[in-house]
Amino acid sequence: MTKKKIVLLDGNSLAYRAFFALPLLTNDTGIHTNAVYGFTMMLQNILADEKPTHMLVAWDAGKTTFRHSTFSEYKGGRQKTPPELSEQFPYLRKLLDAYQITQYELDQYEADDIIGTLSKSGDEEGVEVVIISGDKDLTQLASDHTTVCITRKGITDLEKYTPEHVMEKYGITPPQIIDMKGLMGDASDNIPGVPGVGEKTALKLLKEYGTVEKVYESLDSVSGKKLKENLTENEELAYLSKKLATIEVDAPITISIDDLAYPGPDEENVKTIYEELKFKSLLDKMESPTENGPIAEIDVQIVANPEAIDLADEMAIHVEMMDENYLSTEVTGVSMTDDEQTVFIPIGVLQQSDRLKEWFSDEAKKKYATDSKAAYASLLRYGVEVNGFEFDLLLATYIANPSSSYTDVASVAKEFNYSDVQPDEAVYGKGAKKALPEEKVLADHAGRKAQAVWKLRPVLEEKLRENDQFELYHELEMPLANILGKMESTGVKTDLGILQQIGLQLSTRLTELESIIYEMAGQPFNINSPKQLGEILFEKIGLTPIKKTKTGYSTAADVLEKLESEHEIISFILTYRQLGKLNSTYIEGLSKEIHEDGKIHTRFQQALTQTGRLSSINPNLQNIPIRLEEGRKIRAAFVPSEPGWLMFAADYSQIELRVLAHMSQDEKMISAFREGEDIHTKTAMDVFGVDKDGVSSDMRRTAKAVNFGIVYGISDYGLSQSLNITRKEAGKFIDTYLKTFPGVKQYMEDIVSEAKMKGYVVTMMNRRRYLPDITSSNFNLRSFAERTAMNTPIQGTAADIIKKAMIDMDARLKDENMQTRMLLQVHDELIFEAPEEEIEKLKKIVPEVMESALSLDVPLKAEWAYGHSWYETK
DNA sequence: TATCTCACG
DNA sequence: ACGTACGTGAGATAA
Numbered sequence: 001m002t003k004k005k006i007v008l009l010d011g012n013s014l015a016y017r018a019f020f021a022l023p024l025l026t027n028d029t030g031i032h033t034n035a036v037y038g039f040t041m042m043l044q045n046i047l048a049d050e051k052p053t054h055m056l057v058a059w060d061a062g063k064t065t066f067r068h069s070t071f072s073e074y075k076g077g078r079q080k081t082p083p084e085l086s087e088q089f090p091y092l093r094k095l096l097d098a099y100q101i102t103q104y105e106l107d108q109y110e111a112d113d114i115i116g117t118l119s120k121s122g123d124e125e126g127v128e129v130v131i132i133s134g135d136k137d138l139t140q141l142a143s144d145h146t147t148v149c150i151t152r153k154g155i156t157d158l159e160k161y162t163p164e165h166v167m168e169k170y171g172i173t174p175p176q177i178i179d180m181k182g183l184m185g186d187a188s189d190n191i192p193g194v195p196g197v198g199e200k201t202a203l204k205l206l207k208e209y210g211t212v213e214k215v216y217e218s219l220d221s222v223s224g225k226k227l228k229e230n231l232t233e234n235e236e237l238a239y240l241s242k243k244l245a246t247i248e249v250d251a252p253i254t255i256s257i258d259d260l261a262y263p264g265p266d267e268e269n270v271k272t273i274y275e276e277l278k279f280k281s282l283l284d285k286m287e288s289p290t291e292n293g294p295i296a297e298i299d300v301q302i303v304a305n306p307e308a309i310d311l312a313d314e315m316a317i318h319v320e321m322m323d324e325n326y327l328s329t330e331v332t333g334v335s336m337t338d339d340e341q342t343v344f345i346p347i348g349v350l351q352q353s354d355r356l357k358e359w360f361s362d363e364a365k366k367k368y369a370t371d372s373k374a375a376y377a378s379l380l381r382y383g384v385e386v387n388g389f390e391f392d393l394l395l396a397t398y399i400a401n402p403s404s405s406y407t408d409v410a411s412v413a414k415e416f417n418y419s420d421v422q423p424d425e426a427v428y429g430k431g432a433k434k435a436l437p438e439e440k441v442l443a444d445h446a447g448r449k450a451q452a453v454w455k456l457r458p459v460l461e462e463k464l465r466e467n468d469q470f471e472l473y474h475e476l477e478m479p480l481a482n483i484l485g486k487m488e489s490t491g492v493k494t495d496l497g498i499l500q501q502i503g504l505q506l507s508t509r510l511t512e513l514e515s516i517i518y519e520m521a522g523q524p525f526n527i528n529s530p531k532q533l534g535e536i537l538f539e540k541i542g543l544t545p546i547k548k549t550k551t552g553y554s555t556a557a558d559v560l561e562k563l564e565s566e567h568e569i570i571s572f573i574l575t576y577r578q579l580g581k582l583n584s585t586y587i588e589g590l591s592k593e594i595h596e597d598g599k600i601h602t603r604f605q606q607a608l609t610q611t612g613r614l615s616s617i618n619p620n621l622q623n624i625p626i627r628l629e630e631g632r633k634i635r636a637a638f639v640p641s642e643p644g645w646l647m648f649a650a651d652y653s654q655i656e657l658r659v660l661a662h663m664s665q666d667e668k669m670i671s672a673f674r675e676g677e678d679i680h681t682k683t684a685m686d687v688f689g690v691d692k693d694g695v696s697s698d699m700r701r702t703a704k705a706v707n708f709g710i711v712y713g714i715s716d717y718g719l720s721q722s723l724n725i726t727r728k729e730a731g732k733f734i735d736t737y738l739k740t741f742p743g744v745k746q747y748m749e750d751i752v753s754e755a756k757m758k759g760y761v762v763t764m765m766n767r768r769r770y771l772p773d774i775t776s777s778n779f780n781l782r783s784f785a786e787r788t789a790m791n792t793p794i795q796g797t798a799a800d801i802i803k804k805a806m807i808d809m810d811a812r813l814k815d816e817n818m819q820t821r822m823l824l825q826v827h828d829e830l831i832f833e834a835p836e837e838e839i840e841k842l843k844k845i846v847p848e849v850m851e852s853a854l855s856l857d858v859p860l861k862a863e864w865a866y867g868h869s870w871y872e873t874k
Numbered sequence: 875t876a877t878c879t880c881a882c883g
Numbered sequence: 884a885c886g887t888a889c890g891t892g893a894g895a896t897a898a
Contacts, residue, residue, distance in 0.1 A: 526895090526896080528879095528894090529895080529896055529897080530879075530895095531878095531897075549878070550878095551876095551877070554878085554879095556878080556879060556880085557879080557880075577879080580895095581879085581880060581881065581894085584893090584895075585880085585881070585892095585894060586881080588894090589893070605891095608891085610890075611889080613890060614891095615890085615892070616891085616892080617891095617892065617893090619892085619893080620881085620882085620893065622881095622882060622891075622892085623881045623882035623883085623892065623893085624882075625882080626881095627881085651883095656883090709888065711889070712889040712890090713887095713888070714888075715886095715887060717886070717887055717888070718889095719888075720888095721887080779884085779885050779886085780885070780886065780887080783885090783886090783887075784887070787887075787888070791888090791889045791890080792889080792890090795883095795889065795890065798883095799890095826882075827890085828883065
């Protein structure tokens with residue numbers, strides 16, 4: 001039998017240590033977890049380093065101990081346990097139960113005493129004892145059989161005190177630690193000690209005399225008048241202190257070493273608690289193949305003969321490719337699975353098989369996919385149309401929690417406790433080493449992903465139903481994915497000639513500006529480098545820096561604009577920046593993105609934003625310039641893809657403010673929209689108390705900024721920045737505004753308190769956003785979460801509405817047998833290309849569909865325009 | 875790879 | 884007193 005090894009932990013001390021060593025972490029349900037997390041890290045290290053056969057965590061019991069009856073001020077003046085820590089103790093206890101580690105506490109005794117008593121019996125039995133604490137007092141227990149480990153700094157760094165180490169460090173034996181405390185006291189436990197005696201003096205005395213008792217026996221020979229005086233006057237205090245510092249080794253404990261046998265953790269229970277606390281990294285560690293051994297073998301058949309496979313009515317599929325851009329990357333094959341089988345079909349085989357293609361396009365054959373839009377758009381490029389998507393892992397995960405960052409199937413699977421799938425990186429490698437593995441490996445990997453989808457579907461659908469989000473997911477996001485897939489595949493025709501022509505003009509002007517700027521600066525430098533520009537402006541020219549960034553002077557546009565009157569170089573720099581941006585991002589950037597078909601195919605990210613909006617990448621077509629005329633011209637390059645067709649654009653007018661009016665039920669705001677007034681003018685009238693003719697353009701501009709601010713979750717600082725006024729003035733505007741629109745004020749207050757209560761906010765269609773920081777004690781984090789709570793339901797509901805409009809629009813175009821194609825969505829606008837003869841019809845049905853997407857207590861308004869290019873749709 | 879800047883709604 | 888407006892993506896620079 002292996003020799004016993006007992007590890008005794010000082011629970012309270014380590015929990016405190018972990019709590020203060022780590023920042024105040026919270027998980028997304030708002031529970032503080034730093035102490036539990038830190039404690040767990042320590043525990044794991046200890047288990048790995050010590051490999052104990054027996055284990056105990058000792059806790060302090062209650063408020064009073066036998067030491068208090070000796071000295072009532074014992075541990076007096078201690079700060080109350082922070083509530084953020086107190087709330088974590090129940091979790092710690094649960095966690096230790098799951099680890100199957102014995103926990104013990106004894107009335108009137110401290111953890112030290114339990115540990116002392118057990119270490120003594122361990123000593124007597126001759127077994128190895130390891131004590132772990134953050135409290136140096138425990139070092140008095142070190143002996144030949146007992147090692148005392150004290151946390152050094154951080155949480156995992158332990159200092160091991162053997163008798164030898166104590167001698168090295170202090171020049172005394174472990175039992176003399178008690179005498180040392182008796183003489184010097186211990187501020188943290190409020191043990192008085194002898195005044196004027198610190199560590200140095202105490203050690204000097206002990207090295208000479210040995211114990212407190214011996215010191216007093218030979219008091220006459222102690223050198224130093226003041227010291228002798230202090231010792232004489234405080235003899236009782238010294239004995240009392242020694243008594244207080246002595247750890248009880250004969251406490252009346254009711255357990256013995258044999259009760260502490262440690263069987264190892266109950267993996268399932270530990271996992272459950274990690275999940276509850278959202279300890280993702282610890283979960284990952286538990287589930288990583290290196291820890292748990294290789295993942296289960298699976299049987300994937302690589303299909304050579306498509307006639308031979310059994311095509312079921314419901315299957316999970318996964319389209320495998322090396323790169324994330326499914327609109328350009330080569331597909332290697334498709335894996336399919338159900339309860340019976342897992343197969344991998346190389347893309348070449350799929351393309352050749354009418355039987356397979358038919359199955360894929362059959363609406364009645366239900367497909368569960370990792371990312372249905374990617375599956376649809378990628379296979380379409382190989383002449384395979386996929387219909388009948390019934391489950392989408394990516395969307396389901398996103399709707400359940402938009403903050404879950406989905407990088408690959410493995411990452412989501414892990415979150416839902418499914419581990420038989422590898423990260424893409426593990427199969428393909430990363431960086432320069434990224435390469436296509438052999439087909440067998442590929443088939444295995446893709447097969448596992450399909451299996452993950454198959455197994456995760458019920459779990460996720462259950463969760464969505466539970467949160468009343470199934471409809472949002474199934475009736476809004478799923479159909480939208482298909483529509484977006486079509487839009488991405490269609491692409492937007494882009495006239496390279498127009499881009500190049502604009503580019504040429506820009507380059508000429510940029511060269512001119514460059515030489516003017518160099519001349520004014522007196523030297524050439526890189527204008528695009530904020531560092532170099534900052535040096536030129538604020539050091540060489542000597543302008544006054546207005547704002548700083550982490551790394552130096554800020555040279556952002558709003559800063560430079562304030563300096564415009566100080567030096568003529570500024571306006572040239574601003575123009576240079578503006579044109580430079582157009583040239584690099586839009587002319588050069590977009591030109592590179594034009595495919596062989598003469599079109600740009602952006603990808604809409606449907607599972608990314610925290611509010612429910614889409615985003616657009618590779619390239620981003622949602623931020624094509626419009627505000628300044630020079631940039632707006634870029635839009636002339638976006639043209640219809642068919643001769644005789646036109647571009648048609650429609651946008652919602654003031655959709656976010658209308659949503660706010662509806663959600664807040666503010667009477668004034670509702671009636672303003674019902675009467676079809678210009679909302680900013682109306683706001684100005686109400687806030688400034690003037691009639692329509694009394695609204696100056698400046699008043700309207702202010703009102704508009706305040707309206708924006710309200711939507712963003714107003715703050716006086718933010719408004720002051722946008723209007724370039726003082727914070728005080730901005731604050732006044734906000735006050736007046738909220739008095740004028742009491743419904744809005746009420747809404748803002750209600751939504752924040754609702755978020756505090758539930759931990760999340762929702763849109764009208766039940767899209768959720770969790771806001772763990774809303775209860776943070778950190779002002780910045782909390783304020784940010786509060787503004788988010790105000791903004792997300794508004795921005796998110798607007799996103800819900802346009803998504804619904806897109807689905808309705810797609811259906812309507814089909815119903816009406818129209819050729820018009822939806823191309824882009826830019827948050828509150830839709831862009832189409834259409835045959836000229838369909839324009840008249842679009843003028844009617846587009847606003848009709850958009851305005852009736854969702855019924856609010858205020859009307860929705862959509863406006864349209866059309867022309868030969870996107871530029872002309874104004 | 876992080877930071878700054880700037881384009882959009 | 885704290886230091887920010889909400890949501891994105893991309894290019895250039897500098898480490």
